Amino acid sequence: MEKQAQLREYIDQVAEWAKQLEAWWRGHDHPDIHYDFNRLWSRLEEQEEWTDVEVYELQGMATQLYEKTVRLIQEQQLDSVADRENEMEEQREARVPIGRHQLPPLPYRYDALEPHISEEIMRLHHTKHHQSYVDGLNQAEKMMQKARETNQYGLLKHWEREAAFHGSGHYLHTIFWNNLTPNGGGNPHGRLLEQIKEDFGSVERFKRHFTEAAKSVEGVGWAILVWAPRPGRLEILHTEKHQFMTQWDTIPLLVLDVWEHAYYLQYKNDRSAYIESFWKIVNWRDVEERFAQASRLRWKPF
Ligand SMILES: [Fe+2]
Numbered sequence: 001m002e003k004q005a006q007l008r009e010y011i012d013q014v015a016e017w018a019k020q021l022e023a024w025w026r027g028h029d030h031p032d033i034h035y036d037f038n039r040l041w042s043r044l045e046e047q048e049e050w051t052d053v054e055v056y057e058l059q060g061m062a063t064q065l066y067e068k069t070v071r072l073i074q075e076q077q078l079d080s081v082a083d084r085e086n087e088m089e090e091q092r093e094a095r096v097p098i099g100r101h102q103l104p105p106l107p108y109r110y111d112a113l114e115p116h117i118s119e120e121i122m123r124l125h126h127t128k129h130h131q132s133y134v135d136g137l138n139q140a141e142k143m144m145q146k147a148r149e150t151n152q153y154g155l156l157k158h159w160e161r162e163a164a165f166h167g168s169g170h171y172l173h174t175i176f177w178n179n180l181t182p183n184g185g186g187n188p189h190g191r192l193l194e195q196i197k198e199d200f201g202s203v204e205r206f207k208r209h210f211t212e213a214a215k216s217v218e219g220v221g222w223a224i225l226v227w228a229p230r231p232g233r234l235e236i237l238h239t240e241k242h243q244f245m246t247q248w249d250t251i252p253l254l255v256l257d258v259w260e261h262a263y264y265l266q267y268k269n270d271r272s273a274y275i276e277s278f279w280k281i282v283n284w285r286d287v288e289e290r291f292a293q294a295s296r297l298r299w300k301p302f
Contacts, residue, residue, distance in 0.1 A: 007050045015044050036065050096301045099142035101134050104174050104302040112182040130173045136166030171249035174302055199234045213238045251294040254287045
C-alpha cells in the first residue's frame with residue numbers, strides 16, 4: 001500500500017476514535033475538553049496530505065486528549081465517592097433514639113393513587129393505622145428500656161410482642177408507601193429485572209407467584225419480595241398478621257435456638273441452664289462481622 005494511503009487509513013482510525021470519545025463526553029460540561037476536540041477536528045479536516053512529522057504531532061494531540069479524559073474521569077469518580085461517603089456519614093449520624101419513631105410523610109398526596117386506592121383509604125391507613133403502629137412501637141421500646149434499667153422483666157413477653165407487632169407494622173408500611181407511586185406499573189428494569197428473570201424465570205411468573213402468595217395469606221398479612229443474602233437470591237414470602245415476634249426490615253445478628261431439640265437431651269427442661277451455657281460459647285467475632293456488614297445498610301430514619 002502506498003505510504004500516503006497508509007497514513008490516510010491511520011488518520012481515519014484516529015478520527016473514528018475521536019468521534020467515539022467526543023460522543024462519550026457529550027453531556028459532560030467541560031470547556032477544556034471541547035476546546036481540545038475542536039483543535040483536533042480542525043487539524044483532521046484541514047489537512048489533506050500528511051507527513052510523518054505531522055502524524056507524530058497528531059498522535060501527541062490524541063495522547064493528550066486521552067490522558068486528559070482519564071484524569072477527568074478519575075476526578076469525577078473521586079468526587080462521587082466523596083459525595084457518597086458524606087451521604088453515608090450523614091445517615092450514620094441520623095438515628096432514631098429509643099421510643100422516638102415518627103410517622104413518615106407520604107411521598108405523594110392522599111388522593112394521588114386514585115382510582116386504584118381511594119383518598120379515604122390512604123388517609124385512614126396512614127394517619128390512623130400507621131400512626132398507631134408508631135405510637136405502639138415507641139411505647140414498647142420505652143417499656144423495655146425501663147425493664148433493663150429496673151431489672152424488672154415480668155412483662156417482657158408482652159412488650160416483646162408489642163414491639164414485634166407495632167415495629168413490623170411501622171417498618172412494613174414505611175416500605176409500602178414508597179413501593180407505590182401514581183406513575184407506577186410496568187416492569188422493573190436493570191439489575192432487578194435480570195435477577196427476577198434468573199430467580200423466577202420471567203417477570204410474568206414472578207408476578208403470578210407474588211399474586212398467589214398475596215391471595216393465600218390467611219386472614220390479614222403481607223406478601224413480601226425479599227433479597228436473601230445467604231443463597232444470593234430473591235424469594236417471595238408471605239406473613240400472616242405481620243409479627244409473630246419479629247420485625248420485618250431488620251437483620252439478625254445473634255440468634256439462640258431454644259427449640260427443645262437444641263438442648264433437651266442434655267439439659268432436659270432446664271432451658272435457663274442451656275442459655276447460661278450459650279453465653280460461654282458465643283462467637284463475638286462472628287457477630288461483630290455480621291454487624292459490620294449489616295450496619296452498612298442504612299435507610300432514612302423514621
Ligand atoms: Fe396496613
